[in-house]
Amino acid sequence: MDRPRSATLITRTSPKGVSVTVGQTSPGSEEIVVRNLTKHYKQLRAVDDLSFTVRSGRVTGFLGPNGAGKTTTLRMLLNLVTPTSGTATIGGQRYLELDQPIRHVGAVLEASSAHRGRTGVNHLRVICAAAGLPRERADEALALVGLTPAAKRKFKGYSLGMKQRLGIAAAMLGDPRVLILDEPANGLDPEGIRWMRDLLKALAAEGRTILVSSHLLSEMQQLADDVVIVAAGKLVRQGPVDEVLGSMGAAVQVRVRTPDPAKLTTALAAFQPSITPLPDGALLVTGMETAAIGHAAFTASVELHELTGERADLEQVFLQLTAGKAGIR
Ligand SMILES: Nc1ncnc2c1ncn2[C@@H]1O[C@H](COP(=O)(O)OP(=O)(O)OP(=O)(O)O)[C@@H](O)[C@H]1O
Numbered sequence: 572m573d574r575p576r577s578a579t580l581i582t583r584t585s586p587k588g589v590s591v592t593v594g595q596t597s598p599g600s601e602e603i604v605v606r607n608l609t610k611h612y613k614q615l616r617a618v619d620d621l622s623f624t625v626r627s628g629r630v631t632g633f634l635g636p637n638g639a640g641k642t643t644t645l646r647m648l649l650n651l652v653t654p655t656s657g658t659a660t661i662g663g664q665r666y667l668e669l670d671q672p673i674r675h676v677g678a679v680l681e682a683s684s685a686h687r688g689r690t691g692v693n694h695l696r697v698i699c700a701a702a703g704l705p706r707e708r709a710d711e712a713l714a715l716v717g718l719t720p721a722a723k724r725k726f727k728g729y730s731l732g733m734k735q736r737l738g739i740a741a742a743m744l745g746d747p748r749v750l751i752l753d754e755p756a757n758g759l760d761p762e763g764i765r766w767m768r769d770l771l772k773a774l775a776a777e778g779r780t781i782l783v784s785s786h787l788l789s790e791m792q793q794l795a796d797d798v799v800i801v802a803a804g805k806l807v808r809q810g811p812v813d814e815v816l817g818s819m820g821a822a823v824q825v826r827v828r829t830p831d832p833a834k835l836t837t838a839l840a841a842f843q844p845s846i847t848p849l850p851d852g853a854l855l856v857t858g859m860e861t862a863a864i865g866h867a868a869f870t871a872s873v874e875l876h877e878l879t880g881e882r883a884d885l886e887q888v889f890l891q892l893t894a895g896k897a898g899i900r
């Protein structure tokens with residue numbers, strides 16, 4: 572299947588001029604703002620006083636273990652679930668108050684479904700007709716997600732990855748400035764995941780607001796600019812990926828290989844790092860920056876054959892931050 576041509580295709584070549592809002596909205600006007608959002612199911616606090624902001628022009632990863640309340644939050648944003656209390660707004664308005672929501676917000680929740688006997692293109696045309704969008708949008712959206720070759724095949728013959736693409740195509744029909752996706756990488760193969768990453772980044776680069784939930788942490792590390800981490804319905808951490816990772820700076824590990832481990836250990840002793848010999852003969856040093864280790868070795872004339880810093884990855888941060896809060900409730 573083709574890679575997406577360009578996310579800009581949809582905005583620039585729209586023949587009948589679907590109302591394109593690029594450049595017309597003031598910065599930040601399409602932000603998603605969640606304030607004290609709460610949803611109780613009997614005793615269960617599925618979402619518990621959750622507040623966060625999703626900025627435009629960036630991809631925000633909405634991360635949390637199973638049952639953390641991600642889907643419930645996204646459904647409240649889209650007015651599919653009524654909050655017990657609190658608010659969720661898109662560009663300052665609740666979803667309910669949006670004029671022609673399909674032109675403001677595109678959503679992909681769970682694997683999209685369509686009439687089994689309907690072709691991909693017809694599925695999209697039906698949505699266009701219902702929403703008052705020109706039918707050409709169906710073809711443009713299919714091209715955007717690389718599904719043109721399968722446009723006339725029936726939905727029942729689509730693979731899971733093709734269904735995910737069709738779901739994104741449907742979400743993009745109204746050329747929305749805000750895109751909300753719940754676990755869109757589910758069922759995609761590595762090529763599909765890379766395709767999705769490229770598409771979402773391109774859409775964000777056009778100034779759109781992209782909120783994407785996932786528990787695929789490694790994928791988020793490559794995709795997201797910002798992360799919002801939740802566990803047990805509560806906010807755990809939010810911020811730029813780099814900052815969230817940086818906050819774990821103390822956990823930086825450095826792999827060092829030297830022909831004289833004893834001499835290096837002595838040279839580093841003043842810095843009180845933790846030094847663990849590895850089975851392959853290298854040393855794993857924590858509590859010291861890479862540069863400081865290199866400098867200490869140089870000063871003590873210790874020969875180094877390897878000096879590799881390993882930053883804590885999002886997976887480690889995530890597990891630390893959500894420790895004890897994961898699990899089925
Ligand atoms: N309609 C409902 N009735 C009762 N409980 C519900 C309902 N919807 C969700 N829950 C509960 O709320 C909690 C949060 O569920 P939610 O689906 O939002 O989590 P999630 O973060 O999307 O998890 P996952 O990663 O598994 O998709 C869970 O304990 C779930 O069982």
Ligand SMILES: [Mg+2]
Binds near residue numbers: 641642643753
């Ligand atoms: Mg979910």
